[in-house]
């Protein structure tokens with residue numbers, strides 16, 4: 001019997017955001033592959049999960065991929081988690097899933113639904129997600145300004161992840177790029193910060209308004225951010 005890889009979402013802040021199924025799967029599998037053992041152990045402690053963990057993601061790429069492939073071939077049940085949210089969504093894991101689907105087609109890959117900053121931010125934003133483009137993390141340098149021009153031209157809502165180090169620069173770039181297309185309809189942008197956590201907030205307004213909000217509240221330039229730009 002070939003094995004199974006379960007892709008298991010974990011909370012993006014609030015530890016209660018685990019599904020019953022996610023807890024059961026993490027308890028039942030032979031091994032849990034994680035990014036950082038100490039992060040995963042905090043979750044395991046909360047839910048009394050004692051399954052063995054193995055660090056799977058090294059800075060330089062996937063570690064131990066051949067060993068994991070062999071275990072799956074031998075019929076083991078393995079779960080993949082990341083530090084927060086859904087594995088493979090701007091997180092490692094896609095190479096493993098791709099390799100399994102290419103090389104071990106009899107191994108089942110089962111993705112559990114659950115927490116993700118992407119869907120949580122979109123559903124809180126009030127911006128239509130009937131159609132949207134997700135850009136993950138924007139490049140730090142090359143191609144960044146071109147992307148802002150493309151975002152400004154987009155008829156669809158655009159969503160991306162941003163770090164605290166670049167969020168102020170990003171707001172300025174959005175003020176610059178969006179104003180040139182703001183002839184009739186002003187575009188809403190949303191910055192969703194610290195979702196599901198104590199200091200959660202969803203700021204919505206024009207790029208200029210949102211930028212001013214953070215300028216006036218510099219202590220809110222903290223934590224994790226999702227940016228959503230309304231379609232044209």
Ligand code: SAM
Nearest residue numbers: 012085086089091116117161162194195224225
């Ligand atoms: N796989 C994860 C998911 O499904 O949400 C995303 C992982 S990615 C490495 C981390 C980024 O997601 C952060 O830099 C931030 O942009 C966003 N993020 C994660 N947790 C968040 C939260 N609680 N509030 C806002 N954004 C969050």
